Amino acid sequence: MTVTLPPFEEVAVFHGHVCPGLAFGYRASEYAIECLKTARSEDEEMVAIVENDACMIDAIQYITGCTAGKGNLIFRDHGKPVYTFILRNREKAVRIAQRSAFSLDDLFPETVDIRTRMSAGTATAADGARMQELRAAMIEKILSAPLDEIYECKEIKPELPERARIFRSVPCAVCGEPVSEQRARVQDGNIVCIPCFDEYTRGW
Ligand SMILES: [Zn+2]
Ligand SMILES: [Zn+2]
Secondary structure (H helix, E strand, C coil): CCCCCCCHHHHHHHHCCCCHHHHHHHHHHHHHHHHHCCCCCCCCCEEEEECCCCCHHHHHHHHHCCCCCCCCEEECCCCCCEEEEEECCCCEEEEEEECCCCCHHHHCHHHHHHHHHHHHCCCCHHHHHHHHHHHHHHHHHHHHCCHHHHEEEEEECCCCCCCCCCCCEEECCCCCCEEEHHHCEEECCEEECHHHCCCCCCCC
């Protein structure tokens, strides 16, 4: 099966700007599709587990069809550029992890100096212009590097998360707004939503 990816520019329209993160997400999606040989997930066929919530995720949602709204994009807040893609029906999964050797700071050391000047408030207009050029070069590098130079892609044993379920909503006793049963809390015998719930804590 040949799968055509949407052009990067189209993904940038969805995301709102062009950035290195989006390029990273584009390549991770490309790798997943190549390894799993699957078209965009129209329903829940493919599940993505992402370990950060940065720009990359928008490319993954747009290209793979694994989206937060459909419940086939699962976010684990690990702050890591690691993406696991699972095919439900064929029980196949890959873990795609960015290699530490593919570091933009190492590839473009000039950006480190400019960023230092920017945070110290000593950057010049020339620095700003140069940074724009360097960002464009970074994006170009990410989009053109061989996939296995950027990411390590390993086939892993698929561990399927439960399908997205639909829960009943109940009105919150404090604000009156509907809250999904599975996220509701009980306070003084009443059902309340999380924002209305007074967290009980002993200070640790
Ligand atoms: Zn971005
Ligand atoms: Zn409430």
